Structures are given as structure tokens and as C-alpha cells.
Amino acid sequence: MTAMRSAAGIGLGYGLGLVSLGIALVLTHAFLYFQLPQPFTAFALCAIAITFWYGGTGPGILTALLSALIRTFFFQPGVDGLSRIAYDLVFVIFAVLMIQATRARNELEVRVAERTAALTRANQDLKIDIAERRSIEEKLRRSKSYLAEAQRVSHTGSFGWTLSSGRIYWSEETFRIFELDPATKPTIPLILERTHPEDRQLVQQTIDIAAEQRSDVDFEHRLLMPDGSVKHVRVVGHPSNSDGAADVEFVGAVMDISQTKRTEESLRRSENYLAAAESLAHMGSWVWEVPTRKVLYLSDEWYRIYGFDPRNGMVTWEERTERNHPEDRERWQATIDRAIHAKTGYDLEFRIVLPNGNVRHIHTIAHPVMNASGDMVRFIGSSADITERKAVEQSLRRSEAYLAEGQRLTKMGSWSANITTRQHLHWSEEHSRLYGFDPKAKLPTFEEISRRIHPEDRKSVLAKFEEGNRDGKDIEADYRVVLPDGTIKYMHTVGHPVLKSSGESGEFFGITRDVTQKRLYDQEIERLRQTQADLAHISRVTTMGELTASLAHEVNQPIAAAMTDANTCLTWLTRDHPDVKKAWEAASRVVKATTVAAEIISRIRSLFKKSVPESTAVDVNEVIREMTLLLRSEMMQHLISTRAELPRRAVWVMGDRVQLQQVFMNLMLNSIDAMKTASGRRELAIKAEPADNQHILVSVSDTGTGLPPNHLGQLFDAFFTTKREGTGMGLRISRSIIEAHGGRMWAAANSPRGAIFNFTLPIAEDAQG
Amino acid sequence: MATKAKLRFVAIVDDDELMRSALEGLLQTAGMPAQAFASAEEFLESGQLQHTACLIADIRMPGMSGLELLAKLNAEHCFIPTVFITAHGDTKLRMQALRAGATECLAKPFKNEVLLSNVRAALED
Numbered sequence: 073m074t075a076m077r078s079a080a081g082i083g084l085g086y087g088l089g090l091v092s093l094g095i096a097l098v099l100t101h102a103f104l105y106f107q108l109p110q111p112f113t114a115f116a117l118c119a120i121a122i123t124f125w126y127g128g129t130g131p132g133i134l135t136a137l138l139s140a141l142i143r144t145f146f147f148q149p150g151v152d153g154l155s156r157i158a159y160d161l162v163f164v165i166f167a168v169l170m171i172q173a174t175r176a177r178n179e180l181e182v183r184v185a186e187r188t189a190a191l192t193r194a195n196q197d198l199k200i201d202i203a204e205r206r207s208i209e210e211k212l213r214r215s216k217s218y219l220a221e222a223q224r225v226s227h228t229g230s231f232g233w234t235l236s237s238g239r240i241y242w243s244e245e246t247f248r249i250f251e252l253d254p255a256t257k258p259t260i261p262l263i264l265e266r267t268h269p270e271d272r273q274l275v276q277q278t279i280d281i282a283a284e285q286r287s288d289v290d291f292e293h294r295l296l297m298p299d300g301s302v303k304h305v306r307v308v309g310h311p312s313n314s315d316g317a318a319d320v321e322f323v324g325a326v327m328d329i330s331q332t333k334r335t336e337e338s339l340r341r342s343e344n345y346l347a348a349a350e351s352l353a354h355m356g357s358w359v360w361e362v363p364t365r366k367v368l369y370l371s372d373e374w375y376r377i378y379g380f381d382p383r384n385g386m387v388t389w390e391e392r393t394e395r396n397h398p399e400d401r402e403r404w405q406a407t408i409d410r411a412i413h414a415k416t417g418y419d420l421e422f423r424i425v426l427p428n429g430n431v432r433h434i435h436t437i438a439h440p441v442m443n444a445s446g447d448m449v450r451f452i453g454s455s456a457d458i459t460e461r462k463a464v465e466q467s468l469r470r471s472e473a474y475l476a477e478g479q480r481l482t483k484m485g486s487w488s489a490n491i492t493t494r495q496h497l498h499w500s501e502e503h504s505r506l507y508g509f510d511p512k513a514k515l516p517t518f519e520e521i522s523r524r525i526h527p528e529d530r531k532s533v534l535a536k537f538e539e540g541n542r543d544g545k546d547i548e549a550d551y552r553v554v555l556p557d558g559t560i561k562y563m564h565t566v567g568h569p570v571l572k573s574s575g576e577s578g579e580f581f582g583i584t585r586d587v588t589q590k591r592l593y594d595q596e597i598e599r600l601r602q603t604q605a606d607l608a609h610i611s612r613v614t615t616m617g618e619l620t621a622s623l624a625h626e627v628n629q630p631i632a633a634a635m636t637d638a639n640t641c642l643t644w645l646t647r648d649h650p651d652v653k654k655a656w657e658a659a660s661r662v663v664k665a666t667t668v669a670a671e672i673i674s675r676i677r678s679l680f681k682k683s684v685p686e687s688t689a690v691d692v693n694e695v696i697r698e699m700t701l702l703l704r705s706e707m708m709q710h711l712i713s714t715r716a717e718l719p720r721r722a723v724w725v726m727g728d729r730v731q732l733q734q735v736f737m738n739l740m741l742n743s744i745d746a747m748k749t750a751s752g753r754r755e756l757a758i759k760a761e762p763a764d765n766q767h768i769l770v771s772v773s774d775t776g777t778g779l780p781p782n783h784l785g786q787l788f789d790a791f792f793t794t795k796r797e798g799t800g801m802g803l804r805i806s807r808s809i810i811e812a813h814g815g816r817m818w819a820a821a822n823s824p825r826g827a828i829f830n831f832t833l834p835i836a837e838d839a840q841g
Numbered sequence: 842m843a844t845k846a847k848l849r850f851v852a853i854v855d856d857d858e859l860m861r862s863a864l865e866g867l868l869q870t871a872g873m874p875a876q877a878f879a880s881a882e883e884f885l886e887s888g889q890l891q892h893t894a895c896l897i898a899d900i901r902m903p904g905m906s907g908l909e910l911l912a913k914l915n916a917e918h919c920f921i922p923t924v925f926i927t928a929h930g931d932t933k934l935r936m937q938a939l940r941a942g943a944t945e946c947l948a949k950p951f952k953n954e955v956l957l958s959n960v961r962a963a964l965e966d
Contacts, residue, residue: 625901625928632928632949633859636867639953643870658866665859708901709929 085127089135092119097142112147113139113159117166124170125177132174136167220244227328231258233309235283236319249305249328251297268294268302278307286311286320292329304333347372354457362412362440362448365389377434377457379426397423397431408438415440415448421458433462476501483586488570491541492578494518506563506586508555526552526560537567541578544569550587562591601685608805609682612734615741615802616679622706626672634665675702678730679737685728689836692723692732692768696758699736703744712747712754719760723768726836727813735809738802739772739829746776746827763832767815773828778821787819806831849894850874851960854884854910855926856902860949864897864956871957881905885913893921895963897956900927900938900946911941922963926951 096115103111116139124132140160220243223229229246233239240258247254250266260279267275271293282289288310295303309324350356356374360367367386375382378395396404400422411418417439424432438453479485485503489496496518501511507524509516525533529551540547547567552560567582616623641658644651675698700714707714725732740756747754755775763769779787780794788807807817810831817831851873853864861877868875878884881898882905896914900907907925914921925938925946938946944963947956 621929628928628949629857630859632926632951633857633863635950636860636863636953636956640863640866640870643953654866654869661859661862661866665863668859704903705901705928708903711906713903 082128082130085123085131086134088127089119089123089131089138092122093135093138093142095119096139097146100147110147112143113162116143116163120163120166121170124167124174129171129174132170133167136163136170139163224248227331229326229328231309231322231324231326233322233324234319235286235321246326249303249326250295266295266297268296270294282309282311282322289322289324303328303330305329350374351376354460355454356456357452357454359450359452360389361450367392368450374455377432377455378424379428395424395426397425399423411438411440411451412448415442415446417451417453431459432457433459479503480505483589485584486582487565487567487584488579488581489518490578491537491580496521497579498581503584506561506584507553508557524553524555526554528552537580540567540569540580547580547582560588561586562588604805604808605685606682608731608734608809611802611805612679612730612737615737616676619703619706619741622703622709623672623676625705625709626702627669627676630665630669630672634662634669637661637665672702679733681730683730685731687726687728689724690727690729690732692725692760692770692833693718694722695729695732695736696760696770699733699740700758703737703740706741706744707756710744710748710754712744712756715755715757717757717759717761719762723760724836725768725813725833727833728809731809732813732833735806735831736772738806742802742829743772743774743776743827746778747774748776750776750825752825762835766835767832768835769830769832771828771830773822773826775822775826778825779819779827784819788817849892850876850889851895851897851964852884852889852893852921853877854879854881854896854898854902854907856880856899860899860926867953867956868960870953871960873957873960881907881910881913884910890914890919890921895960896921896923897960898923898925900925900934901929908938908941911938911943915942924956924959924963926956 093116096112096119099115100110100112103109116135120132120135120139123135127135140163143159144156223243223245227245227249229249230243231246232241238260240260242250242254242258244254246258247256250258250263252258252262252266256262264272264276274291275293278289278291281287288308290306290308292304292306295305297303306327306329307324308327309322312321312323350371350373354373354377356377357369357371358367358374359369367389370380370382370387372382375387378387378392380387380391393401404420404422407418407420417437419435419437421433421435424434426432434455435458436453436455438451440448441450441452443449479500479502483502483506485506486498486500487496487503488498496515499509499515504511504513504516507516507521509520522530522534533549533551536547536549539545546569547565550562550564553563554560563584564587565582565584567580570579570581637658641655641662644655644658696716696718700716704714736758740758743756747756753775757773758770759773760768760770783794788803793802803819810817810833813833815831815833817829820828820830822828851868853861853868853875855861855864855877856879858879861879865875865877876887876889878887880902884890884896884898885905896911898907898910905913907923907927911923911925914923920942923943925943926949927934927938927946928949935946935948945959947959
């Protein structure tokens with residue numbers, strides 16, 4: 073390619089010679105045309121010069137030759153040989169000159185090219201140098217930037233301190249740590265000024281010693297900032313040339329360790345909290361190495377729980393194992409072995425025995441720690457002292473057992489249910505038994521329970537539950553339960569609404585008691601009470617029968633008066649001149665007398681009447697007066713006088729009026745009987761007085777034959793009597809009545825003769841008004 | 842006799858207030874002055890014995906009975922014609938009263954005319 077280019081270049085050179093010579097010819101002809109002096113030689117010289125300059129030596133020589141020929145043959149055919157030679161010589165010399173000029177030019181070009189190449193290389197070298205320098209500068213700048221950033225990030229500043237000049241150099245970060253303007257000139261007094269007052273002496277001494285001994289420094293102190301905050305710094309310095317040279321420079325770093333200090337403080341606080349928490353929770357923590365069984369860490373609480381002293385150093389595996397309760401040791405070991413084998417944690421409760429013999433219950437939870445290859449390397453875990461919890465659990469279990477036993481013994485079951493959703497939440501075992509369900513089976517549904525309730529009671533019981541749920545009030549219901557075998561049980565249940573914090577109701581807690589026995593007992597008691605009432609009634613009627621004559625006399629008195637008055641009234645009216653006023657007076661007396669008669673009859677009738685005993689407020693004084701009046705005839709018949717000592721105010725007791733009348737009647741008649749045959753003064757005394765703040769004491773005394781001395785203990789026995797026609801039930805019934813009213817009855821001898829029957833009754837304070 | 846009756850009164854001794862009032866009203870229809878006493882003791886202590894023309898007394902009373910009163914009057918020679926009235930009107934008691942000196946012994950209730958005639962008869966004796 074180069075040869076081809078060279079050939080082309082040569083060709084172009086020759087072509088240039090021809091073209092330029094041709095142009096010279098044309099121009100010469102043009103001059104000649106316009107009759108101008110023939111300029112061929114000048115134009116030829118130009119063509120030769122151009123060809124030499126641009127086409128090279130060969131084309132130049134050719135152009136010179138051709139020019140000489142052309143001039144000779146075209147423009148100077150007639151010119152003699154000398155002139156022609158002169159012209160040819162001109163051309164030759166010019167050609168030679170041009171050859172020299174061209175050569176000189178070529179040489180110059182070569183030198184220029186060489187110089188240019190040298191300069192280019194030098195320039196390139198220079199560029200490289202500049203690039204390298206820039207790179208280094210960039211690296212240096214970056215390095216400085218990194219250093220500054222590193223110092224900033226690490227809160228570590230650097231310093232230099234020349235002892236001889238006292239000049240101190242600080243990095244930007246050092247200024248930042250000291251919170252001083254970088255324009256400030258750092259000095260020892262400035263440093264001391266920033267130092268916390270409490271640390272100034274330490275810093276001053278440390279600097280002095282370092283300066284004197286030219287030794288390394290490494291110390292911490294505090295800085296007191298203008299805003300009052302405190303920084304912790306660590307200063308590390310090293311003398312740059314401590315070999316005895318006079319000019320020593322300390323180079324070092326100032327590290328802001330405030331964050332570290334705070335972290336340390338926080339960590340220390342956390343550790344304290346953790347220790348306190350462990351102590352409170354009675355829970356210690358530990359770490360041990362699985363392959364070697366080496367104990368790596370034990371918390372203080374662990375030491376306390378296991379009864380070791382932390383001051384004696386780390387507890388060995390063997391020492392720790394020895395603490396295990398002998399009965400639990402095998403289970404403990406087996407659990408750990410299984411966990412290691414399965415590469416899992418473990419959760420275990422066991423006992424340990426302390427050196428003083430105390431047994432502690434421990435609940436330990438261990439978590440395995442694996443290495444990168446999946447091998448178990450450590451167990452990390454906690455051990456909690458659950459001795460107290462165990463005691464509580466045991467106590468709770470015992471309480472539950474007692475409660476269950478108590479429920480079983482009392483036939484009382486507890487339940488909890490949401491009435492709204494008709495879901496039972498809790499049924500005690502005894503509750504299940506009460507309803508004839510299997511205590512171990514799942515809770516029966518509402519419908520199953522409803523089916524066990526007696527059909528006659530079901531609707532009312534459910535209505536009570538619904539009502540209690542609607543009103544948020546206590547539920548109380550008595551009902552019967554029909555067991556699968558047909559047995560009927562009587563139940564009494566009470567429920568209390570359990571209000572949730574949201575105020576939502578529906579949930580009730582209650583107890584159900586099997587009151588079958590009590591119900592049967594109550595029925596029996598009622599039957600007995602009825603029998604007693606019947607007996608009392610019979611006794612009363614019998615007694616009244618015996619008193620017929622006396623009662624007839626009592627009734628007869630007002631009737632007789634009434635008849636007399638009625639006839640008197642008629643007499644006044646049937647006169648020739650009727651005296652209406654007198655007649656009215658007589659008629660009024662009739663009314664009064666008949667009213668009295670009616671009252672007596674009513675009183676007698678009430679004693680005859682068989683009615684259900686009822687408790688009302690009764691004035692004891694009034695009862696005494698009534699019975700005294702009723703028995704007045706009987707007493708007069710036997711010449712017996714009566715004396716009553718009663719409180720001035722009414723004495724109210726709660727009781728059945730007729731039954732209390734019966735008591736007085738029995739006692740008074742007994743006294744009358746005792747005095748019928750007695751000689752001397754016959755007096756029946758009735759006295760009522762307060763026995764204490766809550767009872768009234770009533771005594772009925774007589775001057776009769778007195779109590780049978782050999783049968784004092786049998787006086788109140790049923791069917792015991794000293795009377796020929798007595799039933800032996802009077803005193804028995806009287807005492808029963810008094811005791812049923814909450815009182816007491818007893819007998820004693822009267823002085824100088826006769827008997828006293830005493831009884832007490834509780835005073836109804838409310839009725840006294 | 843009428844003058845004698847007017848000067849004196851018929852004494853009524855009965856513990857029953859109703860009967861006392863009834864007898865007073867009855868005697869009033871006959872124009873007989875009457876004075877009632879609630880017990881024999883009250884009558885004896887009244888100081889009216891000499892003015893008593895006739896005595897109507899109940900036999901059975903608390904304290905002194907009618908028979909005891911009559912016996913006491915007889916014993917003191919104070920003979921007052923006496924008519925007994927009693928609710929226990931049995932023959933035995935009537936005979937006992939008559940033997941004691943009573944003019945009559947009537948059972949309650951009695952007819953007004955019978956009592957008045959007995960009182961009149963007693964006053965005429």
C-alpha cells in the first residue's frame with residue numbers, strides 16, 4: 073500500500089509538472105495573443121519551482137527539461153545557440169537551485185518531524201505525568217476526605233503536639249468534639265478550660281507526666297460543654313520520636329466515647345434490671361456447652377436458687393448435677409439426653425435439694441444453639457424457682473378437692489352459664505351428679521338439662537332465668553328434677569349475674585342444691601306441726617267442753633242483762649204515755665249487752681276454731697285480760713280470786729293469738745284445778761314483767777296443792793297427769809307452743825304453797841312502735 | 842208501805858255492770874228508787890244499809906258472795922228482804938238461798954215482772 077501510495081505520489085508529481093508547464097504555455101500564448109512580451113521563461117520557472125516544491129526532484133527536472141525544449145522549439149526557434157544555452161543554463165541553474173531548496177526543505181521537514189515527534193512524546197509524557205499527579209492528588213484528597221469522614225463517623229479526632237513549640241494541631245473532628253471553631257488555636261489552657269472541673273487536675277497531671285517522661289498516654293476524662301452537657305473522651309497519644317531528641321511531637325487521637333459510656337451505663341442498668349427481674353421472678357439464666365458440659369454462664373439469681381455462692385466461681389457440671397433430687401435425677405438426665413439427640417430444647421420441672429436439706433421445685437426451659445454446620449453447641453435457658461407456685465398449686469388442688477368433697481357432701485353443685493347464648497360454661501362434678509349426668513362427660517346442653525327438669529316446673533324455671541337475664545338480677549328458683557330412672561329430686565338454685573367489663577350481661581354464676589331431704593324434712597315438720605296444731609285444737613276443744621258451764625254463765629250474763637233491758641224498753645214504749653227517751657236508754661243498754669255477748673261468743677268460738685296458726689303482733693296484757701274474763705266464772709265458782717300484775721304499756725310479741733290464749737287457759741285451769749280442793753286463801757296471780765331487753769317473763773301462780781314432788785321431771789311429758797280426768801297433754805302442748813314462739817317454759821314451787829308456771833316470750837320490738 | 846218505799850231504795854249488788862244498769866232501768870219503770878253496788882263489800886261499806894228497803898244481789902261474785910252477804914246482814918240483825926239472781930240457776934242453789942232467808946232466788950235471765958213482783962212482795966213484808 074505504501075508503494076502504491078508512493079507511486080501515486082510520483083505520478084501526481086509528474087502530472088503536476090506537466091499541468092503547471094501546460095498552464096505556463098497557455099498563459100504565454102495568452103500574453104502573446106494580447107501582444108504582450110513573451111513571458112514563457114518566467115512562467116516556466118514558476119512551473120519548475122512549483123513542480124520541484126510540490127512534485128519532487130524528478131518531476132522538477134523533467135519540467136525543467138521540458139521547459140527548455142518548449143522554449144527552444146516554440147518560442148525561440150531562431151535564437152542562436154548561445155542564447156539558447158544561456159536560457160537552458162538558467163533553467164539548469166534554477167533546477168539545481170530548486171533541487172537544493174527542495175533538499176534543504178526535506179531535511180528541514182525531517183528535522184521538524186523529528187523534533188515534532190520528540191515534542192509529541194514529551195508532551196505525552198507530560199500529560200501522563202499530569203494525569204498521574206491528578207490521580208495522586210485525587211487519591212490524597214479522597215484519602216483525606218475518608219479520614220475526615222472516618223474521624224467524624226467514629227467520633228475520633230486526631231492531634232499533634234510539639235513539645236518544643238507548644239504548637240498543637242487538631243483535626244476537624246477534634247474541633248468538633250471540643251465544639252470549637254476550627255479557626256481557634258488549640259492550646260493546653262483551652263483544653264483544660266473545656267475539661268470537666270472534676271477532671272482538670274487529672275488531665276493536667278497526665279499532660280505534665282507525658283511531657284516530662286515522653287511516654288505514651290491513654291486516659292479518659294470528661295468535657296463540660298458550654299450548654300452544660302458532658303462528654304466522655306478517651307485520649308491516646310504517642311511521642312513521635314522519644315529517643316531523646318529535643319523536639320518531640322505527640323501524635324494521637326481523641327475519641328468521643330460518650331455514646332459508648334451511655335451504652336455501657338444503659339447496659340449496666342439493663343443488667344441490673346435483669347438481675348432484679350430475675351430475682352423478683354425467682355428465675356435464673358444459664359448457658360452451658362453441650363459437647364464438654366462446660367458451664368459458660370450463670371446469673372446471680374441462678375446461684376441463689378441453687379444455693380451456690382457466686383464468689384466461689386463458676387459451678388461445674390458435676391456440682392450442679394449433684395443438687396438434683398435423687399428421685400428426679402434420672403428423669404432430668406433422660407430429658408436432656410433426648411433433647412441433645414433430637415437437637416431440640418427441653419422444658420422440665422424437677423426438684424433440687426439444697427445443702428440445708430430444703431427442697432426446691434425448678435421449672436427449666438432450654439433452647440438449643442447450633443453452629444453453622446448444624447451441630448448443637450450450647451444450651452441457653454432459664455431456671456425458675458416454682459416452689460411457692462407448687463405450694464399454691466398443691467393448696468389449690470387441695471382446696472378444689474375439699475370443695476368438690478364439700479359439694480358432694482352438701483349435695484351442692486356450682487354452675488356458670490350464658491343465659492343469652494344458652495351455653496353452659498362450667499358445671500361442677502356434683503352438679504352433673506345432681507342432674508344424673510356423668511361428671512366426666514362433656515357439659516350437657518341447655519336442652520338436655522331442660523329435659524331433666526320436671527315438666528310442670530320447666531316453664532316457670534326457664535321464665536325465671538329469662539327474667540333474671542333480662543333485668544340483670546339474681547335468679548332463685550325451686551324446681552324438681554326427674555332422673556332417668558324416674559327418681560324425683562327437689563332442687564334449689566340461685567344465680568348471680570356476672571357483669572363483664574363491657575357491661576354485657578348474660579353470664580351467670582350460681583349454685584344448685586339438692587333440697588330433697590330438706591323438702592321431705594320440711595314436709596314432715598309441717599305434718600308434725602299440723603298434728604301438733606290438731607292436737608292443740610283437740611285439747612283446746614276438750615278443755616272448752618269442760619268449761620261449758622262457766623262459759624255458758626259468761627254468755628248468760630250479758631244476755632240476761634239484754635233481756636231485762638229489752639223488756640224495760642218495751643215497758644217504756646207500751647205505757648199510755650210512752651217514754652221514748654227511757655226506752656232509747658234501755659235499747660242502748662241492750663245493744664251494749666248483746667255486743668259484749670257477741671264478743672264473748674267470738675272469743676270462745678276462736679278457741680274452738682281449727683285454723684292454721686299465723687304469726688301476728690299480740691299484746692300479752694290483752695291476752696291475759698281476755699282469758700281472765702273468760703275464766704272469771706270458773707274461778708268464782710271455786711271462790712278463787714285473781715290478781716294481775718301487768719306492765720302499764722302493751723307488751724307485744726309475735727305469735728298466734730289463739731295458741732297463746734290456749735297456753736294461758738291451760739295454766740289458769742291447772743291452777744284452778746289445783747285450788748279447787750285446797751283450803752285457805754285461793755288466789756290465782758298472773759304477773760308479766762321484762763325478763764331482759766328482749767324477753768317478757770310471764771308467771772302464773774296459785775295457792776293450790778302444788779307440784780307433785782316425785783314427778784317434777786315429768787310435768788311437761790306427754791300423757792303425764794295428776795288429774796283423774798286429765799289428758800296429760802295440756803302442759804306438753806303449752807310448752808311446745810311457747811318453744812315454737814321462741815320462748816321457754818318451766819315450773820317451780822310457790823311460797824308458801826302452790827305452784828308457779830313461768831314462761832318467756834321474745835318481745836317484738838318493731839311491733840311496739 | 843208506799844211512803845216507806847219512797848223513803849228507802851232498792852239496793853242492787855252485782856259485779857256485772859251490764860246487769861246493774863239493766864236492773865236500775867227496770868226498777869225505774871216501776872218507780873222504785875235504786876242504788877247499785879259492784880260488790881258486797883262496797884254495799885256493806887256504803888253506810889246505806891238502814892235506807893235499803895230491798896236487796897237484789899247476785900249470788901256468785903268475786904270476793905264476798907251474795908249468800909255470804911246475806912249471812913253477814915242476818916248476823917248483824919240487819920234483816921233486809923233479799924232477792925237473789927244467779928246465772929247458775931240450779932235447784933240446789935235456790936234452796937240454799939231460800940234457807941239462808943232470801944225472799945226469792947231467780948235464774949238469769951228472768952222475766953222483769955217476776956223480779957218486780959218479788960221486790961214488791963219483799964217490800965210489803
